[in-house]
Amino acid sequence: xxxxxxxxxxxxxxxxxxxxxxxxxxxxxxxxxxxxxxxxxxxxxxxxxxxxxxxxxxxxxxxxxxxxxxxxxxxxxxxxxxxxxxxxxxxxxxxxxxxxxxxxxxxxxxxxxxxxxxxxxxxxxxxxxxxxxxxxxxxxxxxxxxxxxxxxxxxxxxxxxxxxxxxxxxxxxxxxxxxxxxxxxxxxxxxxxxxxxxxxxxxxxxxxxxxxxxxxxxxxxxxxxxxxxxxxxxxxxxxxxxxxxxxxxxxxxxxxxxxxxxxxxxxxxxxxxxxxxxxxxxxxxxxxxxxxxxxxxxxxxxxxxxxxxxxxxxxxxxxxxxxxxxxxxxxxxxxxxxxxxxxxxxxxxxxxxxxxxxxxxxxxxxxxxxxxxxxxxxxxxxxxxxxxxx
Numbered sequence: 001x002x003x004x005x006x007x008x009x010x011x012x013x014x015x016x017x018x019x020x021x022x023x024x025x026x027x028x029x030x031x032x033x034x035x036x037x038x039x040x041x042x043x044x045x046x047x048x049x050x051x052x053x054x055x056x057x058x059x060x061x062x063x064x065x066x067x068x069x070x071x072x073x074x075x076x077x078x079x080x081x082x083x084x085x086x087x088x089x090x091x092x093x094x095x096x097x098x099x100x101x102x103x104x105x106x107x108x109x110x111x112x113x114x115x116x117x118x119x120x121x122x123x124x125x126x127x128x129x130x131x132x133x134x135x136x137x138x139x140x141x142x143x144x145x146x147x148x149x150x151x152x153x154x155x156x157x158x159x160x161x162x163x164x165x166x167x168x169x170x171x172x173x174x175x176x177x178x179x180x181x182x183x184x185x186x187x188x189x190x191x192x193x194x195x196x197x198x199x200x201x202x203x204x205x206x207x208x209x210x211x212x213x214x215x216x217x218x219x220x221x222x223x224x225x226x227x228x229x230x231x232x233x234x235x236x237x238x239x240x241x242x243x244x245x246x247x248x249x250x251x252x253x254x255x256x257x258x259x260x261x262x263x264x265x266x267x268x269x270x271x272x273x274x275x276x277x278x279x280x281x282x283x284x285x286x287x288x289x290x291x292x293x294x295x296x297x298x299x300x301x302x303x304x305x306x307x308x309x310x311x312x313x314x315x316x317x318x319x320x321x322x323x324x325x326x327x328x329x330x331x332x333x334x335x336x337x338x339x340x341x342x343x344x345x346x347x348x349x350x351x352x353x354x355x356x357x358x359x360x361x362x363x364x365x366x367x368x369x370x371x372x373x374x375x376x377x378x379x380x381x382x383x384x385x386x387x388x389x390x
Contacts, residue, residue, distance in 0.1 A: 003193040004030045004165070006360055007185045009172050009208070010200035011035075012042035013148075013346055014338050016155035017353025018198050018360075023162045025357065030192060031164055032185070034171040034204070036277045038152035041202050042346060044225055044314025046247050046259055047148045048238045049347040050087045051112055052140035053103065055323045057371030058344075059110055061351045064367075066142055068350040077161075078154035080146045081252045085236035087143035088117075088127055090299060091136040096242035104138045115139045129234045129300050145238050145249050148346065169277045175199075175208055175335065182334030196334040196360040203317045205339040212332060216325050216340055217377045221262035222313045223343065224284035226292055228306045230254030239299065246295040256306060258296055260288050262316060262343075269315075284313040316343045320377060324348075326355055327374040336360040337374060 008019045011033035019031045033039065049069050051062040066084075073080045091097040104116040117123045117137045123130050126139060159166060167187065175197055176184035184193050199205050206215045235250040245261035263284070270281045289311055297304030319325070319340035329335040336359045338352055345352065351367075358365040 001191055001193050002030070002165075004028050005194070006030075006196040006198060007032060007192065007194045008198045008200060009033075009185070010202060010205075011037045011168065012040055012200065012202060013038070013151065013155070013349030014042075014341070014352050014356070015198070015200040016152065016159060017349045018200060018338065018356045019159055019164050019353075020155060020162070021354045021357035022361070023159065023164045025361065027361070029164045030167055030185075030194070031159060032167040032170060032172055032187060034169070035279055036168045037156050038148055039279050041314055041317070041341065041343070042148055042152060042349075044223070044312060045148055045343070045346045046238070046249060046257060047146050047151070047346050048087065048143070048247070048249070048344070049082065049084075049146055050140065050143035050238065052087050052107065052114055052138055052143055053089055053240065054107075054344075055321075056110060058323055058348070059107070059112060061348050061367060063112070065348050065351040066144075069144070069146065069347075072350060073154065076154040076158045078150070078157050080151040080154055082144060082146040083236070083252060084142060084144035086126070086139055086141045087238045087240065088123065088130070089138045089240045089242060090123070090130065090134045091242055092134065094135070097136045099242045100136060100138050112140065113142060115141075127235060127237050127239070129303075130239075131299055131301050134299070143238065146346075147252065172201075172208060175212065177212060177332055177335075180331065180333055182332065196336065198336045198338060198356050198360050200338045200356070202339055202341070203315045205317070205337065209329070209337070212335075214329055214332070214374075216337065216374070217320055218340055219318045220265055220315050221318060222265040222282055222284070222315050224260040224263060224288040224292060224311065224313045226256075226258050226289060226311045227309050228256040229309045231256065231306055234303065235300065241299070246292065246299070248296065248300075255309065256296075256303065258292055260284075260292050262318070263288055263313075265313075265315060282313040282315065284311060288313075318342045324352070324372060325374050326352060326359070326369055326372040328359055329374055334360070
């Protein structure tokens with residue numbers, strides 16, 4: 001039986017960044033995923049790298065992460081397609097105008113360089129494609145976006161070079177616990193002895209914790225995503241709206257990537273075989289695509305006729321307070337959880353990876369994690385509200 005210091009379960013950005021931090025620190029690491037890299041949340045995401053609109057507890061993590069993203073491609077030795085062109089959160093009416101103005105004041109007080117744009121002319125001076133009907137916006141010039149597939153590939157390449165054992169297309173069936181301490185992991189094809197486990201499996205995390213008598217309260221709504229064919233550059237910023245019911249950006253290759261807000265999921269997820277191995281498929285309803293396109297045409301007039309190249313849906317692991325759990329599991333030594341990112345964990349990956357690596361290694365993280373504890377939901381049911389994702 002193979003023996004590892006740590007098994008990281010889940011190969012989204014949280015998992016790969018954790019495995020990277022652990023291996024760089026000298027640990028013997030196995031990275032395991034039932035599908036493959038970025039097959040779930042880290043693949044469907046808008047891939048925003050933003051500080052604006054963050055919960056106050058997340059803001060310090062996001063501010064640190066944004067600085068890491070500047071040179072992450074150099075560290076990993078491969079492109080991430082990171083662009084720092086800003087994030088606009090648009091107000092479509094008087095109520096949203098006041099919500100955004102209050103958000104800007106609050107985040108400015110927390111130290112974020114965030115600007116309130118009080119009129120349409122101010123917004124369109126930054127993003128001329130925005131509709132004349134938008135009444136105001138917030139703008140964070142240091143926000144940006146990356147490419148989820150390129151970033152995943154960069155991390156995976158780095159993990160191979162530093163000796164991480166990569167186990168893809170194997171479902172983890174159980175986490176072994178002996179005398180209150182993690183002792184092993186069993187997959188559909190093998191067993192391995194481990195001293196620690198980092199569970200970064202998103203919406204699938206609870207199925208491994210519940211046999212151990214613990215879980216995180218989450219709901220699993222979905223987000224529909226449309227990607228267009230490449231078009232000429234019309235938008236450099238990431239665009240969101242107050243209330244979180246639409247978001248979009250233009251990729252480095254010219255394709256528009258636009259998303260819905262949180263939608264009810266019917267529980268159906270298919271698995272398809274691809275050249276890269278098994279991948280999950282969640283199919284959005286036609287009504288959600290129509291709504292995304294209608295909002296696109298309202299916010300960025302004239303783009304609604306752009307041909308669609310592909311559409312899909314992804315799942316959110318939405319906690320009651322819409323921020324993640326980053327913590328050791330009480331009563332089980334060696335088990336650490338990073339889940340519940342609620343649709344906005346992509347930006348945080350390089351930082352949350354370091355945090356989870358510290359936690360499973362017994363070190364004290366350099367961030368205050370009091371808002372991310374495992375047991376903060378002890379008397380709380382699932383039922384969070386998504387205000388902004390990506």
